[in-house]
Amino acid sequence: MTSRDWQVERRAVVDRDEYACRSCGFEDAGDSRTALEIHPIDTAESGPGTHAHESAFVTVCTDCSTTLRGDHAGIPETPTALFERVRETTQRQGGAISEVASFASLATSLPSALEADEIPAKSVDETNVESADEGQTAAENAASDPLEEYCRTRRDAILALDLADAHLEALEAVDETAFDTDVRTSLQSVVESGHSLQSTLRTVVERAETVPAGLERCAACVGTVTDGSCSTCGLEARATSEWEDPDGTLAFERLFAAINSELQAASGTTKTLTEQTTTLAEALSGEEAS
Template structure:
């Protein structure tokens, strides 16, 4: 759930909040990671920080930048569940359904990208392909140093893991918000065929969300099997991450008898869930078409 700036100020100190906000929006290049809206001047009202993880936050604590992603005020409003107007006409309802399915399509793409990236982590770490950071992220650096750091981040599988994970979780949360809006539509405003079709669309949408979140959870198991945090991918000791505060993800379900993670079996399970998501998407497309036909019939009355 989205936490407003006021709520987040109760989780971190004022000084820490300023430091982390600057780190987050700079990392995200002063753009909303959902819709792409840019605020290069950083007016401090157009862009907000959305938490993809809330572990390790508490009064007086320092929230790590990996637990937040930049969103614009419009996307933040949607994530909060504050929809300006719920669909009341057939045209409005179908427009919202179509927008929801489009957002879920983007979520599928983001989740698939994240899952694909995780399959490269074991080999990348084994081959020592993780570039060293050339800039102290806390103290900053010159423009040339910052550019070098950005180039390193783009080629660093661990940085890419964090980015694609944040994007996947954000996309799923946004899709959830749209589905919740559909669930609050006044059903008495539409006939039985429309209500039945809409219920089927929402049910399939929820099923798709569940499958995609399972993919994310299983993909997060990969760094856990490498003794790294599933959030910021720093090394984990004593059951939790000292950097971002996340608890270690359980890996016992995917371990071989010798205690090592069975990566190939885990990757196969992830692929199976993605295939299931593809099947649900096909069903959802068919149900959306049926809903469109029902809405067309209602408009004709």
């Protein structure tokens, strides 16, 4: 992909996201595109010189992009600043839980939607061209099309997880020697539980992505899969053997039960994380008072 092709792809992503950051909602009212960037949400290589479909990217503002790149400038060295960073991290993870749960709910509804003929048997790109109402926003069009809604909620869920990961990495970069033993121990517990929660939520996303794969659709853009790859974005078909019945069909009920189980596990970890954050707050309060 040439630099020019990359800019065309970038414009397609920003246009799709209506010139707004999908994390904080910042809008580029001037349509200058200078305050918005695109963030890759899939593991495949992406960037100038590579080929990637717009479904592999999401629009973010420069501030959120800086966070995602892991710029840990201004690492807190006071109890108050550290707790503020921890609070921001837990808020990010709370948002990630909500986004992942929404994506999982949407994904598990796809089989019944297809069976009820609520979704045209065509690629997402074709569906957009034929059914999108020019008077509607992209979000409104997505809400009226389960395939588009799947793609949108998937992008938002992965972006939320990427941002939560970045905040956890920032906590790990804190100079622990600036704090006493109680604070260091409590902070380590919070970070470990945070990573555990992230791992569980990413498992939910992976399992939710298996649903369209079981319907012979792409896990990323839900285009039709033929000959082992997506006809729309070119992504290789997701393996589904782990969730197949002896006759080769996907055991959706078993898959859905596994997704629900992981979400329940995430809820339990969240409770533990809340308790650990409270303990950390008490330790920081004690250090600040001393």
